[in-house]
Amino acid sequence: MADTIFALATAPGKAGVAVVRISGPNAKAVLGTLGVGNVPDRQASLRVLRGHDGCILDEAVVLCFSDGRSFTGEDVVELQLHGSVAVVRATLDHLSETGLARLAEPGEFTRRALMNDRLDLTQVQGLADVIDAETEQQRRAAVAVMGGAFGEQVSAWRAKLVRAMALLSATIDFADEEVPVDVWPEVREILSGLLRSLRSEVDGAGYAKSLRQGFEVALVGRPNVGKSSLLNYISRDEVAIVSDIPGTTRDVLEKPLDLNGLKVMFLDMAGVRVTTDTVEEIGVDRARQRANAADLRLFLRDSDADEDFGVDHKPDDLTVRTKADINADGDISVVSGEGVSDLLVSISDILSKRVEKASYVTRDRDVRRLTAAVEILDGIELSGHDMPDEIVVEGLRAASSELGHVVGDIGIEDVLDDVFKSFCLGK
Amino acid sequence: MKHPDFDVVVVGGGHAGCEAAHAAARMGAKVALVTLRKSDPGVMSCNPAIGGLGKGHLVREIDALDGIMGRCGDAAGIQFRLLNRRKGPAVQGPRVQADRAAYRSAVSAEMAKMSALTIIEGHVTDLLVSHGSVSGIILEDGAAVAGTSVILTTGTFLGGTIHIGDQSYPGGRLGSDGSIALAERLRGMDLRIGRLKTGTPPRLSAKSIDWAGLDAQPGDTDPVMLSFASKSPVLRQVDCAITHTNSETHDVIRANLDRSAMYGGHIDGVGPRYCPSIEDKVTRFAEKDSHQIFLEPEGLNTDWIYPNGISTSLPEDVQLRYVRSIRGLEAAEILQPGYAIEYDFIDPRCLSADLSLPDLPGLFLAGQINGTTGYEEAAAQGLVAGLNAARRCVDGDPVHFSRMTSYIGVMIDDLTTRGVTEPYRMFTSRAEYRLSLRADNADARLTSWGYEVGCVGEERAEQYQRKAEAVEGCTSAMKTVDVLPSDLAMHGVKVSETAKRRSLFDVLSSGQVDVDTAAALSPQVAEWPEEIQRQVHRNALYHTYEERQARDAMALERDEKVAIPSDLSFDGVSGLSTEVKDKLRLVKPQSVGQARRMEGMTPAALLTVLSEVRRHGRRKA
């Protein structure tokens, strides 16, 4: 009893093309009501769409996908209309009036894809990220996840766990038989490899998250050192209030930018400074914490007697002298523009290096699962492998169940399959 | 309407049938056990051994519920071994080598003790059905035996065919007819029936074996019994011996593969991977030039030897040739040839968790007929079917075994939810909560519960109660006694400088000390009997992991609690593949948790099932 759903698949408003997607058993019948007969599968065809009264709605590119071979797993029709608000409106109205289909709820197409097993959970998340991607780097990372790369990665890890469990289970359940005397060398090798790659995935998760949400770059320095002016200069948009009175930008101001395909969020910190005003103190404190947590810090200075107000210097952080137009030893000037583009190149180089290390996992929930798995395996490793086998297997089971939450599930049959494939058992 | 002669009629006097009949009788039902020969009870078709890994766990659970297999095994035991002694208690399994004749008489004696149990000799050919429910059985001579519930436990007999080389003929096991009419009757019903196979080795004459050059395999010096109620072996204990196949043996087998029933294409049934025939071993693991064989005596007063490890369906002349190529067996005489048997089984996914067939009320199936192999698996199912068949007579709710509290529950759930693709045998790895489901704590898990259910007698219940109180007393002693790091150091335990004082229980659960040290550290603990101290030690060992498992189990428990209404059909639901729908129709999962465990169930499909259950609830509300 699946009903047929439709929705505008592109952003609403005036645009070059507007895509309307129809999915469900009636998709092709709905196309019929537009006066369009047979359209070959998976081929773009130019067709005239007509309303109920026979009047022309639009001339559109029509694409049909049959069930099983479409994104949702159902029959799907895509109409690529001219991107006019009126055309889209008229077409959507027509579709509702057919009574054969209804307007989709948000996310319903994806949900159907998930239910019809066209995508696994990680792919759905990747898809959401592809749609949300604002920059090229974000798009690339998300496409990899959507293509199932992360799901495959997790499956590969689980296969290793299954193998280790199989080896140990063989020695437990077939104690009386001719199983290899010592399976531990292989188990040890599997575990240490697994731990290494799980750890780097968890470590890279922070970068992946930054890639998805944008890298934060905090501008730190004394009041009037030129933070807001720099921000304004690079965004060429008067977002931050520029004034000579200290403490004007009291809250943290965020400015998102696309830097060489990376989404970067510049943070203009409240003039981080020593203050006696308790209200201001709170703002300063908050800013300090935010600056410490940012991906990168840019310390701006205009004299030697500079302070950093309790913000830590971390590896890769940059220190720049401002006001090169008036200070002889300045690095950058927002008046002349001197040094600014070099600075931006440095920032994007640093962040790009991190992107290379970014893992697939971005969701906190998944990171927690992976971290839990790492902790369990770590426990086994730390014990010097002299835990009893059945307790090690219990740890592997628990670790695998953590990973299972990210993608699917595990059955004992998987373990036994491996056992029987590898060993000659039975009397 | 004719008044039923019996409450429960059990068809088949094998391990499933005997345990079923005995359990139903313990529940207070009037029981008939109908079997081909009065001498059937206690016959072991294959290996004269009971227990082992996973299997030993099942026996302990049957015993904790006052079933007969454990105590009969102990009475007939001629060699006791606790397998996996060097591993932790969770994966240790008691096993006994039994004297065939003694086992049979022990089982017969147990059956005879039940006054409400009658054994009828006869060949069951048909079921009595009235008003859509089963109401009894019909014998070959036309006589009927009426009963409110009927349990079929026909083992390897259902449509059985025996194969030796290229010869085959109908039979239930060597020397017995098969059950053909009943097989036809069941085939006529709307059931999914498949075919499985298994094999057995030739039996050898002990007199003809040259024992001198073979390694002996003795039993344990401190025998561990199958039953919680047994103290020590009754019969004289014997050794087994070990020998090996060699490249000549393998050459003989390879040269004659085309004459093997299994390899000559005579058998379609699927055999167990974990009990491969010698033909299988030689072919699949061609790189191994030797396989181990255990020579196991079949009893104290018999010449028969069971050579464990060389089951076969080769012709007799080839069997003799390969046997004689083996060290110690150069002059061996074969008393009975090895053979393979192929038989019908019913897809257990047709069954409910009480082992009844929902499509034909009153009919229960247990044992090898459900696709399992092994005496212990059969007996455990017999117990479940017996309890439930008796319950049905008094309109009681089914007795449910959960996979979180017993191997029996694991097996029933595996069978009814995932079905079988090869003969199903128990392994400890099948139990995801293995650390808590141990052979040593089967009584703690099941005996009180069984007493409430009604299958555990007073004597057993009291015996357990006394033990439980002692274990509790000893546990609290261990929890209240604090140990200083210096005390531990005195007993040679390595302690770090920063170690703090801990309870003796915590020290035990860290695995740093054994029971003897624990007793030496505290006079309060030493007061308890040693066996009680050992039990507390075993409980302590897995304490922390059991907590983690319990948390995981709780997460799953939520799924278990979401019931799938029996009137909910998934046929019209979009987003479920035809394959998944077919399986849902067959298995009829009772909860979302059970659906999750179905083979081929994806997380996405489960999501759909869950949302249908919710929608169904809303529609009803």
Ligand SMILES: Cc1cc2nc3c(=O)[nH]c(=O)nc-3n(C[C@H](O)[C@H](O)[C@H](O)COP(=O)(O)OP(=O)(O)OC[C@H]3O[C@@H](n4cnc5c(N)ncnc54)[C@H](O)[C@@H]3O)c2cc1C
């Ligand atoms: C050749 C062979 C090899 C085996 N190999 C192995 C092995 O390697 N490993 C292993 O674990 N197990 C093995 N077994 C299986 C083991 O014997 C069984 O799993 C176990 O005995 C099954 O118990 P059951 O109670 O289901 O059936 P069975 O022990 O087979 O008992 C069936 C009973 O039903 C009775 N019966 C049947 N039909 C009728 C009828 N129509 N009317 C009245 N009575 C009837 C029979 O007389 C018999 O007493 C083997 C069995 C055989 C025959």
